[in-house]
Amino acid sequence: MSSSSESGLALLAAPTIVLALGNTQRGDDGAGPAVLERLAAAGVPSGVELIDGGLAGLETALHLQHRRRAIIVDAADFGATPGTWRRVQLDEVTLEPPAEAPGLHAAGLREALLLGEALGILPPDIILYLIQPGPLGWEAALSDEVRACLDPVAAAVATELRGGGPPSAHS
Amino acid sequence: MATGSVKIDVHHITRVEGHGNIVVDVKNGQLKQCDLEIPETPRFFEAMLRGRPYMESSHITSRICGICAIGHATASLRATEKALGVEPSAQTVLLRKLNFHGEMLDSHILHAYMLVAPDLLGAPSVVPLAKAAPDVVLRALRMKKLAGDLCAAICGRHTHPIAMTVGGFTHFPSKADLEALRQRLIEARADVDATVELFQKLKIPAFERDTEYIALSKPDEYCFIDGVIKSTDGGSWPVEQYRQVTNETCVKHSSAKRTRHQRESYMVGALARVNVNFDLLHPKAKSAAGALGLKPKCVNPYMNTVAQVIEIAHCVEDSIQLCDVLLSRGVTWEEPVAPARLSGEGVGACDVPRGTLFHNYVIQDGLVSGANCIIPTGQNLNNIEADMRALVPAILDRRPEEITLSLEMLVRAYDPCISCSTHMLDVKFV
Numbered sequence: 001m002s003s004s005s006e007s008g009l010a011l012l013a014a015p016t017i018v019l020a021l022g023n024t025q026r027g028d029d030g031a032g033p034a035v036l037e038r039l040a041a042a043g044v045p046s047g048v049e050l051i052d053g054g055l056a057g058l059e060t061a062l063h064l065q066h067r068r069r070a071i072i073v074d075a076a077d078f079g080a081t082p083g084t085w086r087r088v089q090l091d092e093v094t095l096e097p098p099a100e101a102p103g104l105h106a107a108g109l110r111e112a113l114l115l116g117e118a119l120g121i122l123p124p125d126i127i128l129y130l131i132q133p134g135p136l137g138w139e140a141a142l143s144d145e146v147r148a149c150l151d152p153v154a155a156a157v158a159t160e161l162r163g164g165g166p167p168s169a170h171s
Numbered sequence: 172m173a174t175g176s177v178k179i180d181v182h183h184i185t186r187v188e189g190h191g192n193i194v195v196d197v198k199n200g201q202l203k204q205c206d207l208e209i210p211e212t213p214r215f216f217e218a219m220l221r222g223r224p225y226m227e228s229s230h231i232t233s234r235i236c237g238i239c240a241i242g243h244a245t246a247s248l249r250a251t252e253k254a255l256g257v258e259p260s261a262q263t264v265l266l267r268k269l270n271f272h273g274e275m276l277d278s279h280i281l282h283a284y285m286l287v288a289p290d291l292l293g294a295p296s297v298v299p300l301a302k303a304a305p306d307v308v309l310r311a312l313r314m315k316k317l318a319g320d321l322c323a324a325i326c327g328r329h330t331h332p333i334a335m336t337v338g339g340f341t342h343f344p345s346k347a348d349l350e351a352l353r354q355r356l357i358e359a360r361a362d363v364d365a366t367v368e369l370f371q372k373l374k375i376p377a378f379e380r381d382t383e384y385i386a387l388s389k390p391d392e393y394c395f396i397d398g399v400i401k402s403t404d405g406g407s408w409p410v411e412q413y414r415q416v417t418n419e420t421c422v423k424h425s426s427a428k429r430t431r432h433q434r435e436s437y438m439v440g441a442l443a444r445v446n447v448n449f450d451l452l453h454p455k456a457k458s459a460a461g462a463l464g465l466k467p468k469c470v471n472p473y474m475n476t477v478a479q480v481i482e483i484a485h486c487v488e489d490s491i492q493l494c495d496v497l498l499s500r501g502v503t504w505e506e507p508v509a510p511a512r513l514s515g516e517g518v519g520a521c522d523v524p525r526g527t528l529f530h531n532y533v534i535q536d537g538l539v540s541g542a543n544c545i546i547p548t549g550q551n552l553n554n555i556e557a558d559m560r561a562l563v564p565a566i567l568d569r570r571p572e573e574i575t576l577s578l579e580m581l582v583r584a585y586d587p588c589i590s591c592s593t594h595m596l597d598v599k600f601v
Contacts, residue, residue: 055330058285058297059316118301119308 013066014049017123018157021053021060021074021109028082028133028146032073035129038154039161048161056109061116067123071157074109075133075146082134083145085153090126127160129153177567179575184582191587193578194424195563205560207552207582209425217542225251225510225534226337232530232544236588237330238281241274241322242523243530243544244335245396250530251337253517255510262497262505263339266325269493270335271395271521272486273321277329278524279441279479279486280318282586283370284311287476290580291373307369314362314483317355321490324348338507346498353494356487363484367459370480376473376580380561382554383434384443384468385416387522393444393451393485395522401447403468404433410520413529417545429553430545436553439526440585441478442469456485472558473584479524513537525586526550548587555585 018039020032033052040050053060064070078086095110116122131153134143142150179195196204216235220228229247233240245267252259259267285297288307294300301308322329324344334342344352387394387410388401400408400416408416419428431437445452445460449467452460460466460481465474514537519530526547533541558581566574 054328059312059319062312062316114298115301115308118298119305121305121309 014047015068016048016071016161017063017067017069018044018048018050018071018073018161019053019060019063020051021056021072023055025138025140027135027137027139027141028131028143029075029136030140030142031075031131031133031146031150034142034147034150035073035131035153035157038150039157042154042158044158044161056112058112058115060109060112061119061121064112064116064123064126065121069125069127070123071127071129071160072109073129073153073157074131075136076128076130078130078132080132081145082132082143083149084132085149086128086130087156088128088130090128093128093130129157177571177574179571179578181575181579184579191582193559193575193582195559195574195578197563197567200567202560202563205556205563206424207556207559209427209552213426217544220532220539220542223539225255225513225532225537225539228530228532228539228542229335229337230331230333233331235544235546238278238588239274239523239525239528240331241270241326241329241335242521242528244326244332245271246519246521246523246528246530247532248335248337249397249519249521250517250532251519251534253519254515254532254534255337255517256512256515257338257508257510259339259508260505262500262502263508265493265497266340266343266502267335267396269490269497270322270325270332272490272493273318273325274329275395275486275524276483276490277315277318277322278586279483280311280314282524283366283476283479283483284308286583286586287580288369288373290576290583291375310362310365314359314366317359320355321352324352336507338509339505341507343502343504344497346502349494349498349502353491353498356491356494359487363455363459363487366480366483367462370477371462375471375477376577377471378473378558378562378565378581379470380472380558381470382557383432383437384446385432385437385439385527385550386444386447387520387527388448389451391451393448393453393489397520398522400520400527402433402437403443403446406433410529411518413518413520413531413545417529417550419545419549425552427549427552430550431553436557437550438472438554438585439522439547439550440475441482441524442472442475443526444522445469445478445481452481453485453488455488456481459484472554472581475584475586479586523547525588546588548585551585551587555582555587 020036022029022032024030024033036050036052051063134145177197181193184191192208194206228251229244232247233244235243289296289300319329326332327334327342334340384403387398389398416432417430419430422429446467463477465477514535516533521528529545531543532539566577
């Protein structure tokens with residue numbers, strides 16, 4: 001999965017992006033990329049681009065430019081049991097600032113979205129699939145609980161990509 | 172000059188990487204204290220290397236920094252290769268240069284646009300700047316992405332590269348990768364021109380203090396990897412003699428060691444490189460220097476950011492040339508060069524975005540038994556303090572907020588990476 005060449009990006013950018021974020025070397029933080037792998041294996045409709053954004057930095061805002069819709073799949077701590085997932089519109093949630101003052105090392109999805117909003121380049125429709133992680137240690141493996149939610153999340157995203165309407169949240 | 176008292180205490184300077192404090196105490200017009208405190212905990216990377224197999228060193232030390240990961244990896248590989256008698260191929264040398272330019276571009280664009288430009292354009296940070304001048308920030312993001320994609324094509328990824336190894340690479344860019352990169356670099360010339368035009372319009376603070384400038388140097392190219400250590404005060408030293416140049420010492424108010432050479436302090440980084448190696452810059456970079464009013468030897472530390480813009484022009488042009496060379500000779504899959512021996516000592520030196528970086532390893536039977544890494548920001552700390560001591564008395568008639576801003580901008584001009592040197596920034600006016 002690679003991003004489009006910068007030249008002619010506005011013309012080449014698929015209208016819908018599915019952007020997975022997370023570090024596959026840090027336990028359940030790799031949930032987003034794992035969902036993306038399932039979507040890639042099953043195939044997606046034309047007009048959809050799958051991008052593994054890895055560890056989001058400010059440049060993540062560029063992935064969202066020239067799109068009509070962005071579906072972002074990411075591990076997120078919302079205080080549920082591991083493997084619980086939620087589908088929300090961006091305007092339904094508040095992304096909390098990092099506990100420490102944001103430095104360059106801490107620029108993530110929240111900062112990229114703030115920058116994208118300031119630049120006026122965010123798509124009108126931003127949907128977040130948030131997966132509650134369990135362990136986030138130094139290991140390239142997902143917990144059983146998170147692994148169990150990958151197929152349902154991938155199926156929900158796939159249904160949405162086919163125009164099947166938003167699914168409800170599950171755990 | 173005011174005859175009164177000013178206390179400045181900036182606890183955690185913003186828009187630098189890591190934690191540093193500026194503490195200034197002026198009583199009755201007399202400067203009592205002027206410190207750049209580095210409160211960060213040392214990170215003990217050298218100790219982590221001891222006992223590890225030689226091929227792990229570049230992967231461990233690239234974790235010293237998320238911005239200069241390729242710089243650390245390259246210096247590390249050179250130290251190991253020299254210790255073990257490995258001579259990399261001509262193709263490896265070319266790919267490492269191109270890869271290094273990617274990181275130099277990424278880091279300089281980040282610093283010039285995201286960290287310094289907000290000061291010069293009167294914005295508190297990059298997000299308000301994005302609202303006021305979206306074209307400027309979009310350009311920066313576009314250029315940064317190109318730099319990151321360049322690195323990814325050569326070494327797998329920019330942060331914590333995976334394809335760089337002792338004796339060569341474990342991954343090679345395809346002809347199509349190089350052709351696409353070359354095309355995007357050519358298109359990026361317009362962004363480079365716009366960057367030069369932007370910094371032409373920005374008012375760089377006027378402050379001059381002569382110091383010693385140190386950079387790596389080669390006779391036939393603008394040097395970033397290997398070469399010899401060269402000083403604007405005269406003299407050059409093989410990189411193996413780096414300790415004669417760095418002369419590390421400890422100070423009470425800093426967990427980062429300090430260095431000095433032929434004066435009380437010296438400066439490394441883009442301004443030092445441009446001062447030492449100006450003649451070897453690409454003609455387009457020299458032309459940018461002319462447009463931006465930088466002539467060597469420039470002794471205004473705030474001009475370090477301008478020197479970075481000049482290096483952006485150089486690196487884009489040199490990257491295009493390197494793509495041309497690689498495309499004309501063709502990139503072939505090469506096995507990494509095997510070590511000639513498993514014990515020895517080597518010093519690797521690179522001029523990374525913030526200045527000269529040294530890695531020195533002793534390897535015994537394939538395992539690292541001793542390591543010493545000297546990071547650019549550590550070498551600049553004495554020089555920043557010397558600048559602060561010269562600057563504060565000259566601006567004491569200003570309001571404390573203005574003095575604070577001038578000092579913060581001074582520290583930011585050095586593009587310090589404090590986490591990496593602690594072995595740095597908050598300003599305290601006490």
